[in-house]
Amino acid sequence: MGTFMSPTSIRQTSRGNAMLSRVAENLYWLGRYVERVETLVRLLELSLQLELDSSWQDEERERPLTRILDILSCRLDFERNDASSIPGDAGSKALLKWLVLDAENPHAIISMVRWARENARGTQEALSSEAWNQINRLHLLLRHPRMAKLLRVAPTRFLDHVRRGCILVSGTIDASLPRDEVFHFVQLGRHIERLSLTSRIIRSTLRKPGEVVEIAMAKGGKLEELITGDWFQTSKWSGLLHAASAHEAYLRRYRTEIEPVSVLHFLILEPAFPRSLNFAVSRAMTALRGVGDSSGSSDYPTEAERALGRLEGDLRYLDCVEILESGLDKFLGGVLDSTAKVGEFVSQAYFMT
Amino acid sequence: MAPSLRSNFPSPCLGMNGDYAIRGFDEMFEAPGQPRPHYQPIFSRLARTEPKEMDRCLNMADTLMRQQGITFTVYGRDQGVERIMPFDPIPRIIPASEWTTIEKGLKQRIRALNLFIHDVYHERRILRDQVVPPELVFGASGYRREMNGIRVPRDIYIHICGTDLIRTPEGQYLVLEDNGRTPSGVSYVLKGRQVMKQVFPSFFEGYSVRPVDSYASDLLAMLKHVAPPGVDDPTVAVLTPGLYNSAYFEHSFLARQMGVELVEGRDLVLDNGQIHMRTTRGLRRIHVLYRRVDDEYLDPLCFQPDSLLGVPGLMAAYRSGRINLVNAMGTGVADDKGIYPFVPDIIRYYLAEDPILGNVETFRPLIPSHLSHILANLDKLVVKAVDGSGGYGMLIGPASTAEEREIFRDKIRANPRAFIAQPTISLSQHPTYVDGKLSGRHIDLRPFILFGEEIKVLPGGLTRVALREGSLVVNSSQGGGSKDTWVLS
Numbered sequence: 001m002g003t004f005m006s007p008t009s010i011r012q013t014s015r016g017n018a019m020l021s022r023v024a025e026n027l028y029w030l031g032r033y034v035e036r037v038e039t040l041v042r043l044l045e046l047s048l049q050l051e052l053d054s055s056w057q058d059e060e061r062e063r064p065l066t067r068i069l070d071i072l073s074c075r076l077d078f079e080r081n082d083a084s085s086i087p088g089d090a091g092s093k094a095l096l097k098w099l100v101l102d103a104e105n106p107h108a109i110i111s112m113v114r115w116a117r118e119n120a121r122g123t124q125e126a127l128s129s130e131a132w133n134q135i136n137r138l139h140l141l142l143r144h145p146r147m148a149k150l151l152r153v154a155p156t157r158f159l160d161h162v163r164r165g166c167i168l169v170s171g172t173i174d175a176s177l178p179r180d181e182v183f184h185f186v187q188l189g190r191h192i193e194r195l196s197l198t199s200r201i202i203r204s205t206l207r208k209p210g211e212v213v214e215i216a217m218a219k220g221g222k223l224e225e226l227i228t229g230d231w232f233q234t235s236k237w238s239g240l241l242h243a244a245s246a247h248e249a250y251l252r253r254y255r256t257e258i259e260p261v262s263v264l265h266f267l268i269l270e271p272a273f274p275r276s277l278n279f280a281v282s283r284a285m286t287a288l289r290g291v292g293d294s295s296g297s298s299d300y301p302t303e304a305e306r307a308l309g310r311l312e313g314d315l316r317y318l319d320c321v322e323i324l325e326s327g328l329d330k331f332l333g334g335v336l337d338s339t340a341k342v343g344e345f346v347s348q349a350y351f352m353t
Numbered sequence: 354m355a356p357s358l359r360s361n362f363p364s365p366c367l368g369m370n371g372d373y374a375i376r377g378f379d380e381m382f383e384a385p386g387q388p389r390p391h392y393q394p395i396f397s398r399l400a401r402t403e404p405k406e407m408d409r410c411l412n413m414a415d416t417l418m419r420q421q422g423i424t425f426t427v428y429g430r431d432q433g434v435e436r437i438m439p440f441d442p443i444p445r446i447i448p449a450s451e452w453t454t455i456e457k458g459l460k461q462r463i464r465a466l467n468l469f470i471h472d473v474y475h476e477r478r479i480l481r482d483q484v485v486p487p488e489l490v491f492g493a494s495g496y497r498r499e500m501n502g503i504r505v506p507r508d509i510y511i512h513i514c515g516t517d518l519i520r521t522p523e524g525q526y527l528v529l530e531d532n533g534r535t536p537s538g539v540s541y542v543l544k545g546r547q548v549m550k551q552v553f554p555s556f557f558e559g560y561s562v563r564p565v566d567s568y569a570s571d572l573l574a575m576l577k578h579v580a581p582p583g584v585d586d587p588t589v590a591v592l593t594p595g596l597y598n599s600a601y602f603e604h605s606f607l608a609r610q611m612g613v614e615l616v617e618g619r620d621l622v623l624d625n626g627q628i629h630m631r632t633t634r635g636l637r638r639i640h641v642l643y644r645r646v647d648d649e650y651l652d653p654l655c656f657q658p659d660s661l662l663g664v665p666g667l668m669a670a671y672r673s674g675r676i677n678l679v680n681a682m683g684t685g686v687a688d689d690k691g692i693y694p695f696v697p698d699i700i701r702y703y704l705a706e707d708p709i710l711g712n713v714e715t716f717r718p719l720i721p722s723h724l725s726h727i728l729a730n731l732d733k734l735v736v737k738a739v740d741g742s743g744g745y746g747m748l749i750g751p752a753s754t755a756e757e758r759e760i761f762r763d764k765i766r767a768n769p770r771a772f773i774a775q776p777t778i779s780l781s782q783h784p785t786y787v788d789g790k791l792s793g794r795h796i797d798l799r800p801f802i803l804f805g806e807e808i809k810v811l812p813g814g815l816t817r818v819a820l821r822e823g824s825l826v827v828n829s830s831q832g833g834g835s836k837d838t839w840v841l842s
Contacts, residue, residue, distance in 0.1 A: 018632040018633060018634040018635075018637055019614075019632055019633050020614055020616060020620050020630055020631065020632055020633075021620070021631045021632060021633055022617065022619070022620050022631075023614075024633045118596065121422065121596060121601075121605075122596050124422075124605040124606075124609060124615075125605050125606075125608040125609035125613075125614070125615045129421070129609070132421075132422065133420055133421055133422075136420055136421070136422045137420050140419065140420065181633060291633060350633045353631040353632065353633070353635060353636070
């Protein structure tokens, strides 16, 4: 047949990327868990620092660590746990342990890493060995007997270890996987999770425990009126920037002091910052276009594509004033709803063949 | 370097220590302090290695395996604990000439067993010629009525065989068992070699060891070779019972090495008489399934109705030739303990050759002279139930009480067909690193044979070692470990 490609091998290239639905689902969840662990580690590091400040005690606010419970929506789970009744600093330690090493707690880092690892173990043949290796190492690290002690005596060092582990996982995934469906499903999971977590983090900053504080501006109203309100203290917004690891990037971008509307703009709309909602949604979109049968059907987007595309449009073309006019909390709630919907559509389209 | 090794090694190194005992056939030592020629280089190397160094390297090997998740699952109290198989760093070495014989013997055996299975499910000449008693064939737990008259691609039934070999005190290799259903362990061979090269590179100096890394590509070529006729570009997949199966690592490792999908029963669906997997782009047909799920769990419509591991309708697709299973359904009839004593006759019957590898001497209570021998020597024999799952158990004569022997005497008389008896087997021993020194431990050998376009034997195989002193149990679930196995070129 000479040197031409035989029909067989042509067929093979064109169908090469189809993957098992179960494997796709595992990869998607792997991405979500890894992202959630990374974010949780960051939030814990920040909260531990804040715990040491006196400000929260003076103002009789909640312990910084408990805010994480709202971000993960697991406050009720914790209140059912014995550890929640311990007062004072011992209570903080108990909460920290519950969030990190309590294998009974499905929201704890140790559990999420275990799920990530179970998902990876079920897809070893699709992932690269290096990536599987790193996930497995992180799992083994958390289960090492010495780590429980380290969390007690030097929690920041503990978190640093875990954070490195996470970076190695995402780094090897980035560096070793071909940009095919395997990679795209992991990425889709990561960025869907990031959209949801970043929205929750911003939202939690604005809420008082137990009540929703809506920041909304009348149509045609004045931004300045809002900005002078009680909710726009600088410390709150710098805390938010820290929680998103955005503090330095923000300062480099704006070169001014911290100013609420710019912070919101940076975390929601900034296209170049990797933890902004806009960035996450556009990466999720790229990933979504990379999965499934993208060949002939581009004229008819899937349901998931349509839901995500609408969100992408909003985040790309809205400006801060419009967001505030509709109400910030309501807007973020809308982002969370759309994200959940995308998740459902993805699951219907690819995991339940 | 120095001609006289004994005087040269300072005591803390790993030479032949004073209390090293040679029992039975020792793979390394001809006589105390006297290694066989092919073990000389490694012996000298060990004599220059300190236990501290050895421990350090072993630790590294352990960590490597754990991090890569090279584990098997032990079923125990809390639903399966993942363990790594203990790895002994002192390689088992087989000279080229010895291997040539083993290889020939294994090829001969797999060829004969395949002809036997084909015959059993078609003309049954061997039964009519009264070489093998029909009641043993039809009574075997691995016999599958559903296979009668079914043609399988290329007439190959056992595509992958893991044959367990042991050595007599004289050093002769004997077949203890043929594993022709879903033999496992090959991943430890491949991974063990990788770890050896990484952690103990100096051990390879002075040796030319035959590589094992073509196994996965040979396996894939074989699987494609046995695709249903007319399929020129077959899709292959590995079927695993799932994450919690004890050999899951191996299933996933082989799938990854071959670059094919690893599927579970729930990933597969019968559509239009064909088996498909559910993918992100819809259904995709599978032509060859390397299944690591036992016969009776493959299709809930035919066998265990409550099995969640299988695929409803798989048997129908298989019987109509739309998918091929590797190994074939019903190969259990050939590696049955009741058939085992007849394998030498089976080889002579089909190939008109003398068996190259012998069997362990086996007595069958069905033969009157054997029966009287068994009953008179129960305290020296090992009695095995032909169908291990029948709940009859096993009697290890030398370790039994008079009462237990009495019970077995009655059982054997009542149901002579259900048992075989063998002399207590002897395993060869191999120097093994235990607590900072070398000690002799019993080993066996499981080579892996692939039957595709040609028959290929992986050079070496899995050497399993019984880590407890004096123990003959090499199973990994019961504290057995493994060694790298070197075939010299």
